[in-house]
Amino acid sequence: MRPTVRDVAEAAGVSLATVDRVLNRRAGVREATIARVEAAVARLGFVRDLAAANLAKQRSYRFVFLIPSGPNTFMRALEQQAIEAGRRAALDRVEIEVAPVPPFDGAALARALDALDTRAVSGVALVATDSAEVREALTRLHQAGIPAVTLVSDVPAFRRSHYVGIDNVAAGRTAASLIGRFAGGRRGRIALIAGSMLVRDHVERRMGFDQVIRSEFPHLDCLPVLEGRDDAETTGRVLAACLAEEPDVIGLYNIGAGNRGVIDVLSRNPAYRDLVVVAHELTPHARRALREGLFDAVIAQDAGHEARSAIRILKALIDGTPVVEGQEHIRIEIYLRDNLP
The missing domain is CATH 1.10.260.40 (lambda repressor-like DNA-binding domains)
Incomplete structure (x- = not known):
């Protein structure tokens, strides 16, 4: 017994x-x-038996997910996965609220954090922006005893409780290895597009990318990072201008979102078919680009795993139980045209 x-x-x-x-x-x-x-x-x-104990005490959990608004397909998938995970977790007395915040706007994110009712909210999951306002808002949440986990993009120097997402430095290194190998010894330049260098995941991916290019592929030169704001139209516009001005570009790394803009530019000019292209997140548009040969590889992370992991970790932090690190590890997934699920 x-x-x-x-x-x-x-x-x-x-x-x-x-x-x-x-x-x-x-x-x-x-x-x-x-x-x-x-x-x-x-x-x-x-x-x-925490479930029985919580039931006896009528304990419930109310978690708020703060996710960037806008057309970013991966963020919309993360939002939907959080809602679905909340429905499944309802039997454990978990309630999920998803609240949109403007992307790359530290002041707006800080206001959203400060607006939370700390008497009613049990925990917070957020896609963090690296800014002083967010740091101060997370400190206030910590002082109120509200655990916060970061999603996709981390801010390890801030008062967050846990990070849920891939190792973004490793993701950038992976992208560089793929482009370097696929380039097959050709000399040339690599175009880089990020959503914004104000978010740590894009900064870390660029850092990892540079590490590998400089050490293993010195015949390749990285151009300055372009910012597309994770918006398809902006991404397409800055990429088109870059490729028109830089005839020596042989590769492209899309660090953030905006894949639709990349696809539009590559589709319009047959000369760009020879570019080695690596992007992030297996969205429907990226899947199509892989099938059509516009993209060579896509680096992905499981949005559903991240949403479920955030809920489990927040519950563990509140209940005082250990976080199972192996279960919560978010893997870097690499997709080519040949292994699409």
Whole structure:
């Protein structure tokens, strides 16, 4: 039989009420008593039934996902996955609210964080912008005891509780290795397009990309990063101007979104068919570009895994249970035309 709270109380020589205080980390218990209870828990292999305990206490969780608005297809998928994960988690008394915020706008994100009712919100998941306003807003949330996890783009120097997303430096290094190998020894320049260098994921991808190009493919030169604001029209416009001005471009790395703009430019000029192109996220447009040979590879991350992981991590932080790092690791996925799911 599984050990019970009563077994823990008897083994520790304390009352049931004392065990309850220790398990729920409430004040009023001496350190020596806490140590006896925790030793009894470890010795007996006692595992709390958190679902039953939360049901008995009528505990519920209200998590808010702050996700950039706009046409970014991956962000819309992340938004939908958060909503669907919330529906599945409703049996565990989890409620999910998805709130849009303007992309790349630290002040707007900070206002959204400050507007949260800390008496009603249990935890927050956000796609972070690296700005002083966001840092200060996250500090205020931390002081209020509200855990916050970052999605897709991290801000490790800020008061966030956990990061959910791929290793973006490794993603950039992967993109450089793919372009360098696919270029087959040709000399030339690489065009780089980011959404904005104000978000850490794009900065880290550029950093990883540069590391590999400089060390392993010195015959390739990286052009300055263009910013497309993750918008298809803007991305297409800046890319078209770059390719018209730079005849030596042999490769293209789209660090952020805006794939539709890239596809439009590449489709209009047959001369661009020889470009080696690596982009991010397996959206319907990227999938089509792979099939048609416009893209050589797409680096992807699982939006559904990220949404579910954020919910699990926020619950674990609130319940005081360990985060299973292996379960929450978000993998870098590489897709070619030949392995499309």
